[in-house]
Amino acid sequence: MHKHPAEPGESTVSLPPLVEPAAELTVDEIRRYSRHLIIPDVGVEGQKRLKNAKVLCVGAGGLGSPALLYLAAAGVGTLGIVEFDTVDESNLQRQIIHGVSDIGRPKAESAAASIREINPLVNVVIHNMALDNENVKEIFSQYDLIVDGTDNFATRYMVNDAAVLLGKPYVWGSIYRFDGQASVFWAEHGPCYRCLYPEPPPPGMVPSCAEGGVLGVLCASIGSIQVNEAIKLLAGIGEPLVGKLMVYDALEMEYRKIKVRKDPDCVLCGPNATLTDLMEDYEDFCGAVSVEAQEATIDATITAAELKEWQDSGKDVFLVDVREPAEYEIVRIPGSTLIPKGEILSGEALAQFPQDRQIVLHCKSGVRSAEALAALKAAGFKDAVHVQGGVLSWIKSVDPSLPAY
Structure with a gap:
């Protein structure tokens, strides 16, 4: 990582507007956007640029929800949504663009309906699909700016790489528990995501929000920063977060801005770049689990149904839940003992494991138990x-009365 604290008083230069202004604003638009129009830095010209802008939001989840709502309210003319998931009850704690009546509905469709309710003047384009190497460039090429609300490293690197290769700026955000980060990556004017994070963290090192949780309102804090940056880029006002990383600690209520320099050795945007097209396999690059974990699970994986059969037959099983205590309190497989993964990896808990019983490990979905x-x-x-699919598989195939999370 190439970064150092931003220096107070450092001179800055605004970037030129990303889009040309639309020909005019209608009477309805003038009424709707009046609070923007009376801001000198935005004015009629800035609002015309927003009207003419095409912005794609990758994901309609925690970050995508506030981002899409405020982009729509701000008057961005065309909003694209790329999202393949459906609305789940556990989403509603933070994904405020969806409601109870949307459970089971494709998120892209649910988000589009909410946008139309907020601002029917916005043209909404739905991409109800998962981004992949085959479609990412074709989808991105239709938009001026990308807002990245993804929650996994494989997609983040693919979004970055496609944006750099197409010369598109994108606004990035990340959230976990009480901590958030945001930045603008635009290789033509500063660093890209790979300059900040040349390689993904080791598998299992950074838990997902599904594993570690996220404070719902944190999504609004980071999502609003993303929209703020998008508006600045589109209208050509202020100082965008190009070359800067905004770090937010919700518990301490503290914002820090860290300068990020372009990495001269970046494999994608450096002068001697070796990555000149999309990678063949981003999942493999980021690795859901380590090679060691993959090898360990060979001929050592059982299903939830098989675990149930072992228990019913009286097999002497030492069932270990490797999740965190807070997860164990929510739901657990009967007969399990809690020993968090970290205590196993450190060796601290090895003495608790018997040599004369069948050891069965499980987590939420199977990734942590493999490690x-x-x-x-x-x-x-x-x-x-270990149990393939973990607690979620147990709930689905053995005991649907238990709460999924």
């Missing part, structure tokens, strides 16, 4: 196994 399984096997517990 713990690798550590156990390396410590000599060769017969240990």
Whole structure:
């Protein structure tokens, strides 16, 4: 990472507007956007640029929800939504663009309906699909600016790479528990995401929001920063977060701005770039689980139904839940013992594992238990196994009365 604290009083230069202004504003638009129009830095000219802008939001979840709502309210003329998931009850704690009546509905369609209710003047384009190497360039090429609300490293790197290759700026955000980050990556004027994070973290090092949780209102804080940056870029006002990383701590109520320099050795946007097109496999690059974990699960994986059969038959099973205590309090598989993954990887908890019983590990979905399984096997517990799909699989195939989370 190439960064240092921003220096107070450092001179800055605004970037030129990203889009040309529309020909005119209608009477209805003047009434609707009047509070923008009386801001000298925005004015009629700035609002015309917003009207003429085409912005794509990747994801209609935690960050996409506030971003889409405020982009629509601000008068961005065309809003694209790329999202393949459906609305789940657990989304409603933070994904405010959806409601109870939307549960089970495609998120892209639910988000589009909310946008039309807020501002029927916005043209909404739905891409109800997952981004992949085959479609990302074609979709991105239709827009002036990308707002990245993704929640996994594989898609983040793909979004970055496609944006750089197409010369598109994009506004990035990230959230976890009480912490958030935001920046603008535009390789023509500053660093790209790979300049900040040349490689993804080791598998299992950074839990997802589904594993570690996120304070719902944090999404609004970071999503609003993303929209603020989008408006500045489109209208050519203020100082965008190009070359700067905004870090937010909600518990301490503290914002820090860190300068990020373009990496001269960046494989994508550096002068000697070796990555000249999209990578073949972003999932493999980021790795859901480590190679060691993948190898450990070979011939050492059982289903939730098989675990139930073992329990019913009286097999002497030592069932270990490797999740965190807060997750264990929400829902647990009967008969399980809580030993968090970190205590297994550090070796601290190895003494708790018996040598004469069948050890079965599980987590929420199977990723963390695979990592713990690798550590156990390396410590000599060769017969240990883990449950494919974890607690979620148990709920789906064994006991649907338990709450999923």
